[in-house]
Amino acid sequence: MTLALLFPGQGAQDADFLHRLPPHDAVRATLDEASAILGIDVLTLDTADALRSTIAVQIGLTVAGVAVARALAHEGLVPRFSAGLSVGAYAAAVSCGSLAFADALRMVRKRAELMENAWPSGYGLSAIAGLSETQIETLAEISARENDGAVYVANVNAPRQIVVAGADAALDNFARRALAAGARKAQRLAVSVPSHCELLANAAEALTEFARGIPFQAPRGVYVDNRGGRPLHTGDAIRADLATNMRYTVRWFDALTVMVESGANVFVEAPPGQVLTDIAREHYADAASDVTAVAASGVSLERLTAIVKRRLGKEG
Known part of the structure; x- marks a missing residue:
């Protein structure tokens, strides 16, 4: 059994996470x-305001x-x-x-500033369920x-769970068009930029x-990218992925599929997300498979550690 850690993107956040x-x-x-x-109290960053x-x-x-990846590592759970997703x-x-970690924080802050300054208002993302990418x-x-209005395919989270980006009016118009074409749901996400x-x-x-x-190093274990949904093996490749992923469609389902096909079968989603867990469960965790997916935000760390160790201990 092999552990994979999944980290959610913008839209997963909620107050006090x-x-x-x-x-x-x-x-x-x-x-x-x-x-x-960062020179700030990071615990001030999760208020509704x-x-x-x-x-x-x-x-x-x-x-x-x-934080949660480090806590799991402290408990002996280091992912392969x-x-x-995205950030x-x-x-x-x-x-x-x-x-x-320090370089990641500085790069994320710069990334977010660039995104926010590029389109400070009037844009965002909508999730469309029930239609294919085509x-x-x-x-x-x-x-x-x-x-x-122009809309763009931003995320392919699952075969029929697509996120689109655009201006507010274009997204509203597209939601009506998608629902009329048979989409089950069209929902704006808590994202204020056209990612x-x-x-x-x-x-x-x-x-x-x-x-x-x-500076970037070659990864320990396997890093799976956003743009192509494939493993990257060098620091330079990971730098390029992180620097440019805001511009390209996130191929999350491809990334998930690559991990499953490469032997990952115990998936843990870091807080505050549940969506990546739900996708893994829906498409890969059935009675015939050995895939387990758990959202860390839904259980105590002690319980999470016990679940993962039990699953990883089934073989070997």
Whole structure:
């Protein structure tokens, strides 16, 4: 049995999520370290008011992911696979030893600033359930042709769970069009920037330049990227993935499939997410498989550790 850690992206956050992290020495040390690096009390970043800021959200998610990864490592649970959705990829890079925590925080802060400054208001993301990527792309072409506004495929989280990016009016128009075409649901996400599309091309170029001076190492274990849903084996490749992933579609389902096909069968999702766990359960954890997926935010650390150790101990 092989462990994979999954780190959620923006949209998973809710008020007080940092305050609900496990009461573990490694968590407390990580919070203190992040506060010292950034010159702020990171526990001020998870209020409802603070979470209106892309910067606060992305820093908070990175801190939460690294804190729980370190707590699990302290308990003897070091993942073979690390993967994160969008900004979650930064915690994944820290988890696998490719990127220092301090450098990850500085890069995430720069990333969020660039994203927020590029499109400070009037844009976002919507999740569409029940249509395929091909259907979404066809509807997007119709929307553009009929002047309803441009939308872009931002995330392919599952075969029929697609996230689209665009301006508010375009997303509203697209939601109506998608529902009329048979979508089960069209829901705006708690994200205020048009992530993972060409609207962030300039921001990605600026972050690429910023990242040139940040040291990256070859990963311990396997880091799975966003853009291609494939393992990356060098520090330079992981740097490029992190610097540019805001510009490209997140191929999360491809990343999940690669991990399963490569032998990962115990998945733990870092706080505050549940969505990545649900996707893994729906598509890979059935009675005929040996795949287990657990959201760390749903159980105590003690209980989580016991579940994972029991599953990992079934073989060997």
